[in-house]
Amino acid sequence: MRGVRLAGVVLMASLVAPACAARWERTPGVQVLPEIDVDRHVRSVEPATDPTKATGSDNSFRSRRLSFSLPDGWNQVWRENDLLVSRDGVFLQHILVERIHVDQTGGLDGRFSLATISSKQWPVRTVPYMKKRLAPGMSPFEVAEVVLESRRNNPGITDLVAGEVVPREVAGNPGFMVAYDFRVTVATLKTPYRSVYYGFLKDKWLYGISYTAARRYYFERDVGTFEAVMRSVRVVD
Amino acid sequence: MFNGGGIMLNALGQIKIFGLLSSASDRTADPRRFRTARSAVVACLLALTQAVATGCASAPYRTHPELSRRTESIRVVGLLPPAISSFEEQARYKLVPNDNGSRAANETVRAAFRDEMAAQGRPLVLLGDDDPDVKDVSDLFGAVDYTVLRHDFQRGLGNENDEPFPGRDPSFDYTLGPIKELMERHRVDAVWCVIGFNLVPNAWAQAGDAAQYLMAVVTALGNSPVQPMVQMKYELRAALVDKEGQVLFLIRINEGNVSRFPEGPLEEPEPRVGGGETSGPPEEPMPRDLRDPKTARRLVRGLMAEYDKVSGR
Numbered sequence: 001m002r003g004v005r006l007a008g009v010v011l012m013a014s015l016v017a018p019a020c021a022a023r024w025e026r027t028p029g030v031q032v033l034p035e036i037d038v039d040r041h042v043r044s045v046e047p048a049t050d051p052t053k054a055t056g057s058d059n060s061f062r063s064r065r066l067s068f069s070l071p072d073g074w075n076q077v078w079r080e081n082d083l084l085v086s087r088d089g090v091f092l093q094h095i096l097v098e099r100i101h102v103d104q105t106g107g108l109d110g111r112f113s114l115a116t117i118s119s120k121q122w123p124v125r126t127v128p129y130m131k132k133r134l135a136p137g138m139s140p141f142e143v144a145e146v147v148l149e150s151r152r153n154n155p156g157i158t159d160l161v162a163g164e165v166v167p168r169e170v171a172g173n174p175g176f177m178v179a180y181d182f183r184v185t186v187a188t189l190k191t192p193y194r195s196v197y198y199g200f201l202k203d204k205w206l207y208g209i210s211y212t213a214a215r216r217y218y219f220e221r222d223v224g225t226f227e228a229v230m231r232s233v234r235v236v237d
Numbered sequence: 238m239f240n241g242g243g244i245m246l247n248a249l250g251q252i253k254i255f256g257l258l259s260s261a262s263d264r265t266a267d268p269r270r271f272r273t274a275r276s277a278v279v280a281c282l283l284a285l286t287q288a289v290a291t292g293c294a295s296a297p298y299r300t301h302p303e304l305s306r307r308t309e310s311i312r313v314v315g316l317l318p319p320a321i322s323s324f325e326e327q328a329r330y331k332l333v334p335n336d337n338g339s340r341a342a343n344e345t346v347r348a349a350f351r352d353e354m355a356a357q358g359r360p361l362v363l364l365g366d367d368d369p370d371v372k373d374v375s376d377l378f379g380a381v382d383y384t385v386l387r388h389d390f391q392r393g394l395g396n397e398n399d400e401p402f403p404g405r406d407p408s409f410d411y412t413l414g415p416i417k418e419l420m421e422r423h424r425v426d427a428v429w430c431v432i433g434f435n436l437v438p439n440a441w442a443q444a445g446d447a448a449q450y451l452m453a454v455v456t457a458l459g460n461s462p463v464q465p466m467v468q469m470k471y472e473l474r475a476a477l478v479d480k481e482g483q484v485l486f487l488i489r490i491n492e493g494n495v496s497r498f499p500e501g502p503l504e505e506p507e508p509r510v511g512g513g514e515t516s517g518p519p520e521e522p523m524p525r526d527l528r529d530p531k532t533a534r535r536l537v538r539g540l541m542a543e544y545d546k547v548s549g550r
Binding site for chain 1 (some may be wrong): 320322373374375376377379380381383384387388400401402403404405411412413414415434482
């Protein structure tokens with residue numbers, strides 16, 4: 001009987017485990033990303049250096065919600081607190097929405113361990129490779145440089161060539177746009193990619209929305225869809 | 238005694254086999270011991286069922302819904318430079334990229350394609366990386382191949398690394414974008430894109446594999462199922478792409494399904510490809526080594542046979 005029970009447990013575990021993992025979802029139309037609360041994480045890193053942090057009265061620990069409209073046929077999945085949206089697959093094209101607190105130095109908890117394999121293998125992450133820190137009041141150019149510096153420090157990225165940082169209004173906020181080409185060094189791929197990154201700093205949060213696709217064919221094919229998504233982005237108060 | 242197992246992909250897209258070993262055949266007079274042994278058999282059968290459901294039951298290829306129509310006009314086919322990644326497998330499944338091994342495997346697979354197509358009387362044009370467009374298409378194919386494996390190949394089979402897109406049209410529809418100019422320049426109607434991996438275990442890894450099996454057998458004698466992990470040593474994936482860039486046919490051949498493809502005699506002795514630019518004596522390729530011409534030829538012959546079957550040639 002012991003063997004049968006063991007077999008049952010093994011079988012159930014193998015059946016249940018995949019169901020617990022994050023799954024791609026398809027919900028076209030307007031999406032509202034919930035706010036992120038980094039209070040606990042930032043406090044643990046920098047305990048009470050600021051009196052407002054100690055009292056917990058500073059709302060800057062909470063990001064704003066973001067709303068935008070997703071196109072038909074695109075799929076979404078969470079990677080920690082980043083939202084990845086793709087039509088064909090992360091390594092062909094995707095839109096990445098990230099929100100980063102200025103005091104954030106590492107990833108937040110939650111969904112990473114359950115993230116889908118492809119989203120975990122995609123090597124582009126901003127926070128872990130930031131050597132320069134974000135600070136309230138930074139100009140859009142300075143913020144863009146922090147993001148680009150993170151890309152340069154990322155061992156999963158190679159052959160990075162960045163274009164000019166262009167000031168852009170993003171969701172009604174003064175921000176920037178920068179395009180860059182690169183290759184990844186993961187999964188034995190040599191595919192060249194192109195990214196367009198829109199970002200703005202509001203209160204103590206960087207809001208970054210980027211589109212990345214294989215430079216051949218896929219970038220041009222879907223960049224129009226990304227521009228439509230960008231036009232729909234709103235900060236929800 | 239190998240009774241069963243499960244199959245999973247690891248981060249590199251390699252397949253791991255998890256096997257269960259037991260001593261179920263040891264039916265002693267002790268009824269309690271026999272019950273335990275029988276339970277172990279049940280456990281193994283369940284695991285085997287699962288393995289069949291997740292791995293063996295799936296066809297090794299995917300085809301575009303218009304494969305037959307689109308392949309009618311294909312006469313001359315090109316071959317992009319293969320992209321086999323070779324790794325030295327060290328102890329504890331540590332993989333170290335082996336550039337020389339990759340080069341040698343790519344040369345061997347390329348030669349296998351050339352020889353097999355010639356033997357079948359099919360025209361083949363070998364395309365080189367000196368054409369930047371060829372390199373671009375090859376590089377993009379890597380991402381398309383990754384995407385197919387992740388989102389399409391295992392669909393519906395419950396593989397834990399499967400990432401199906403909900404509501405996606407189930408037909409096999411992947412593209413590299415139009416590549417008509419490239420093909421007309423090289424006077425071909427379609428191209429084969431080839432990618433894969435090859436793990437060549439060093440002495441420590443081989444000893445580790447052997448020890449795992451030995452330990453499993455010993456433990457199984459005590460009626461405790463254990464799970465030795467043995468990695469697939471090679472996989473070859475090949476896709477036929479037409480002028481519109483549509484992937485018409487994509488096949489994966491590896492240790493898990495190579496038995497489908499019979500070992501046929503080779504027409505003539507194959508030139509042996511060495512270990513690339515290594516100094517000293519060349520490494521001796523093993524049967525599970527894509528640098529081995531016979532292995533490469535068998536895989537190429539197998540994939541062509543499957544292609545002919547599904548395309549109705």
